[in-house]
Amino acid sequence: MxxxxxxxxxxxxxxxxxxxxxxxxxxxxxxxxxxxxxxxxxxxxxxxxxxxxxxxxRSNNTLRDTAKYSNSPTPLPVDEEMRLSLLKVFKDCPNSEPPLLSNDIKELLCQLIQERKQFRHLATRGLHPTRSAIFVGKPGVGKTLTARWVAAQLGVPLYVLDLTTVMSSLLGKTGNNLRAALNFAKQSPCVLLLDEIDAIAKRRNDDTDIGELKRLVTVVLQEVDDWPATGLLLAATNHPELIDPALWRRFDLIVEFKLPEELAIKEAIKRFSGSDYQNFEKWIEILTFIFKNQSLSDTERTIHRLRRTIALSMNYDRVIEELIKSSASELDRQMKIEFAILLAQQTHFSQRDISDFTGVSRDTIRKYVAQLSTRTSGQHYASKKI
Ligand SMILES: Nc1ncnc2c1ncn2[C@@H]1O[C@H](COP(=O)(O)OP(=O)(O)OP(=O)(O)O)[C@@H](O)[C@H]1O
Ligand SMILES: [Mg+2]
Incomplete structure (x- = not known):
């Protein structure tokens, strides 16, 4: 040029x-x-x-700063047809518990927050903070929760624009709706989350108005490009494969949310069981195994269900036994064996009970347990049975 x-x-x-x-x-x-x-x-x-x-x-924190300078709060934008609010608002307390995430994600997020807090420092070097990030991950792994937490740390509200809702309104109006919501978010101090950003891509396969969809994609592309450094634009998706590569490229940061690690599962069990933790604690290894490969949202739902059942029946062991049985039935053969061995090592259940729960024969359980104890003999084996 x-x-x-x-x-x-x-x-x-x-x-x-x-x-x-x-x-x-x-x-x-x-x-x-x-x-x-x-x-x-x-x-x-x-x-x-x-x-x-x-x-x-202005001050160091541009996001909060704009709040100080804006005179009157602008009303939230609404859908032209239905007069429904296009944006969901979350105002969380900065002391709210942080999401349980792996260390690499925590580091990315801490830097994202620090960059905003040290806006001036970056500016002196001709740099601006990360303006946009896309959160990728399976349902229930904490994408929305994390967006809420980031906004709370920055002391601003989180506005969530659910693209599925925006797109379900008359398609011809979608562009207007989208633009209204984005303009609103640009003018107010906030974090904006474009939730389910793949919704646009999904609709591209329908026989709907292709021209209108193309315009929508263009609107989003432009907005990501031009997003002011004073705001933070986040997007979330469960379907990264559906995202337009042109859009993908435009985000400053990609954050991949994985299923929780063992440590996070243990923390989550503690967090979600609240005052009932003392009853769950002795089962912690078994529960951690059961919740492996599940999102923390699923873990939370199961623990809350258990707590309700316990509150009504007061029979902890019975409730856990039922959970063990139902979880075992969903495992494949190899995992069933692993589960059976863990139960044999960690609980008071007899091999007959374990065989009933898991469908693994007593002979197989005996064989593996014997192998393990030969391997561990000579070592100090400190596992305590429940
Ligand atoms: N990493 C996490 N740390 C703590 N709690 C979590 C975490 N992930 C999920 N949860 C629990 O599950 C709930 C739902 O999670 P969230 O809505 O953030 O998932 P999501 O990734 O946005 O899912 P979706 O893709 O379906 O929108 C949270 O409100 C929280 O209670
Ligand atoms: Mg979400």
Whole structure:
């Protein structure tokens, strides 16, 4: 690209930011220009730097800052046909419990939050914080919960735009709805979550108006591109394979949520069992095995169901026994054997009971347990039976 064209592009970008009143973004952009032109046109760079230095700045936290400056709260946008609110609002307390996540995801999120808290520091180096991120993962692994937690840490509300709901309104109006919601979120200090962003892609396979869908994809692409650094745009999907590669590329950060690790499962059992934990604690290894390969949302649902049953029947052991039986019935052969051995090692159940629960023959259980005890003999074996 020649210098003239590049200058024109800078001018257009600056004009847009100025007209949108995005003063923090203008500062960042000008800081970038100063560095860009320092070598080729030092006079121009100096002049811009001078303006930059003299311009009043806002505080470090741009998101919260905008809240201070906005006079009246703008009403939430509504669907034109149904007058339904397009955005769900969450205002969580910053002290709310953090989601249970693997260390690598925790680190990514901590940096995302720190970047926003140290906006000014980044700006002095011509950098702006991560503007957009996409959360990918199976249902119930904590994508929405994490978006809520991030917003709470930043001291701003989370607005959730469920694209399935937006798209279920008359297709012709979808573009307007989407634009209204996005404009609203751009103007107010918040984190915006585009939930189920794959909904647009899914609809592309229907025989609906292809032209309208293309326009929608374009709207989303533009918005992700132009999202002001003063806001944080998040998206979530269970179907990464359906996301348009052009859209995928545009997110600053991709966060992949996996099924929980053993440590997170143990923490979750503790968290979800609340005051009943003392009754669950002795079964912790068995429960951890049962909840392996499940989302924490499923784990939470099961534990709450158990707690309700226990509250009514007061028979803990019976309730756990039922859970063991029903969980074993869903396992494949190899996992059934593993489960049977774990039960033999960790519980008071007889091999006959374990065989009944798991369908693994007593001979097989005996064989594996004997093998294991030969292997562990000589070692100090400290496992305590329930
Ligand atoms: N990582 C987690 N840490 C703590 N709780 C969790 C976690 N994942 C799920 N949960 C529990 O499950 C509930 C549902 O999780 P959430 O709605 O965040 O899942 P999701 O990934 O957004 O699912 P979906 O793709 O269906 O929207 C949470 O409110 C929380 O109680
Ligand atoms: Mg969700």
């Amino acid at each position: 020649d210098d003239n064209n590049e200058l024109k592009l800078d001018l257009v970008h600056l004009t847009r930011l100025a007209l949108e009143n995005q003063s923090e973004d203008i500062r960042l952009f000008v800081a970038r220009l100063v560095r860009k032109y320092r070598n080729t046109d030092s006079e121009l760079a100096k002049q811009m730097e001078l303006f930059l230095r003299n311009a009043p700045t």
